[in-house]
Amino acid sequence: xxxxDPHIHMVSRTTDDYETLARMGCVGMSExxxxxxxxxxxxxSFRDYFRQxxxxxxxxxxxxxxxHYTWLCINAKEAExxxxxxxxxxxxxxxxxxxxxxxxxxxxxxxxxxxxxxxFMEHLDLAVKYDQQILIHTPHLxxxxxxxxxxxxxxxxxxxxxxxxxxxxxxxxHTAREVLDRGFWAGMTLYPVSKCTPQxxxxxxxxxxxxxxxxxxxxxxxxxxxxxxxxxIMEMRRRGHPESFIKKVxxxxxxxxxxxxxxxxxxxxxER
Amino acid sequence: MTSGEVLDREYLxxxxxxxxxxxxxxxLDRADGDVSSDDRSDLIRKGLEILQxxxxxxxxxxxxxxxxxxxxxxxxxxxx
Numbered sequence: 242x243x244x245x246d247p248h249i250h251m252v253s254r255t256t257d258d259y260e261t262l263a264r265m266g267c268v269g270m271s272e273x274x275x276x277x278x279x280x281x282x283x284x285x286s287f288r289d290y291f292r293q294x295x296x297x298x299x300x301x302x303x304x305x306x307x308x309h310y311t312w313l314c315i316n317a318k319e320a321e322x323x324x325x326x327x328x329x330x331x332x333x334x335x336x337x338x339x340x341x342x343x344x345x346x347x348x349x350x351x352x353x354x355x356x357x358x359x360x361f362m363e364h365l366d367l368a369v370k371y372d373q374q375i376l377i378h379t380p381h382l383x384x385x386x387x388x389x390x391x392x393x394x395x396x397x398x399x400x401x402x403x404x405x406x407x408x409x410x411x412x413x414x415h416t417a418r419e420v421l422d423r424g425f426w427a428g429m430t431l432y433p434v435s436k437c438t439p440q441x442x443x444x445x446x447x448x449x450x451x452x453x454x455x456x457x458x459x460x461x462x463x464x465x466x467x468x469x470x471x472x473x474i475m476e477m478r479r480r481g482h483p484e485s486f487i488k489k490v491x492x493x494x495x496x497x498x499x500x501x502x503x504x505x506x507x508x509x510x511x512e513r
Numbered sequence: 514m515t516s517g518e519v520l521d522r523e524y525l526x527x528x529x530x531x532x533x534x535x536x537x538x539x540x541l542d543r544a545d546g547d548v549s550s551d552d553r554s555d556l557i558r559k560g561l562e563i564l565q566x567x568x569x570x571x572x573x574x575x576x577x578x579x580x581x582x583x584x585x586x587x588x589x590x591x592x593x
Contacts, residue, residue: 353581355591362593386580391587415576441572479522480514 242484243510244470244491245269247499248347248376248410248428248457251298251309252290258460258467263305265471268510271310271499272298273347273376276318278462284328287315288335295339308507310499312346312376313337320351320360330360330367337371343502344368346376347410350388353380362395365402374502375407379416381435389416393423406501408455411436417445421453426498430459431469439473443480446490455494 243266251259251272262270272294274287281287294311302309313336315329336342348364350357368375380388392409396402404424412420412427413436420427429445430436437445442456460467470491477487499505514522541548548554556578563574584590 353587355593358591358593383579383581386577387583390583390585394585394588413576414570414573415580444572 242266242474242488242491243268244474245271245495246457246460246467246470247271247408247455247495248273248430248459249467250275250459250461251302252293253462254460254467256301256304259302259305259307262467263307265468266474267307267470269308269310269495269507270302271312271343271376271495273312273378274314274316275347275378275461276316280319280322281325284325284332287329288332291333291336295336295341299341306510306513310341310343310505312344313342314345314348314364315360316347317349317351317357317361317378317380320348320357321354323356323360326360327363330363333367334371337373338504340504340506342504343499344374344376346374346408347378348375349378349410350380350392351378351384353384353388353391358391358395361392362399365395365399369399369401372503374499375402377407377409379409379411381411385411385413386415389420393419393425396425397423408498410457411459412445413437414441414445417449417454421449426453426455426494428455428457430457431466431473432459433464433466439469439476442473443476443482446477447480451486451489451494453494453498454490455498456490 246267249270249272251270274290274294291313294313298311299309313333315326320326345364345368348361350361377392379385379392389409396407408426408428409420410428411430417427429442431439431442446454456470456473458467458469459465474487474491496507499507559578560575563571563578568574
């Protein structure tokens, strides 16, 4: 089955991973800008990173028939540095016309601080000004519930934000329903230890339904598994879900969400 | 899937997870010191109580147990 990984950090992965993903059916992916494992020192570091995302990574993916898209921002962890964040936000428009840029992301909260909230809202302003879709990171572990509620507060109090063009990522059992009930898209991240396992993600799909729900591997430089989406496909098959239902979750849904972006021009494999 | 099929499939996995928890608690008991007054120990005890309930949203309850509380006045507190 073909699938689309809507959240994966390929700058942290090897070219061998691209080959493996392609062999397992991955035909498209989107890569949000994120934390590199260390705090960057200047806006020029981000400019180089955005060049990597918009120029280099899509070529690397294309060698294996994978269409690569990306999202730009300064992540929540580095958003604690307000001065640097504002410099990065001011620079992002230089890249918004690149053909693989889908929008602003992954913005969000990390430790649910005042500075993170300020920069989150300034990213919202940027997205609105340039009519961009938004991809949102929600915090980890004990901070997730509080942070997700704060993010939803900020989104729903801004009448300029269209929920159908926003995906709130890393939802779990205690946050999925509220995100979906408020009209947003939701993403589940399949991680080996934190976030969701494939089994729990399928439980959530069975409880919440498949409308506006996506799954991703968020494969990155930490403990993560870039082939986690095929693991979910296998789990859904083992539970007897029909192929059409599985395809909706792993292929149709991300394409439906991304199709709202002006730069999304995905060609299905059968039409290539 | 029927509940019987789920049990057939997951019995050994559940057994292994319970065994792992038991071994972790034994390891804690064998170690020097006392963590019984540690807040995390209390959370673990409460988590085990949730597991033994018959509610149908135990995973969600466990998530909330290990979550910081949300206060809707956070914007006033931050002054934004």
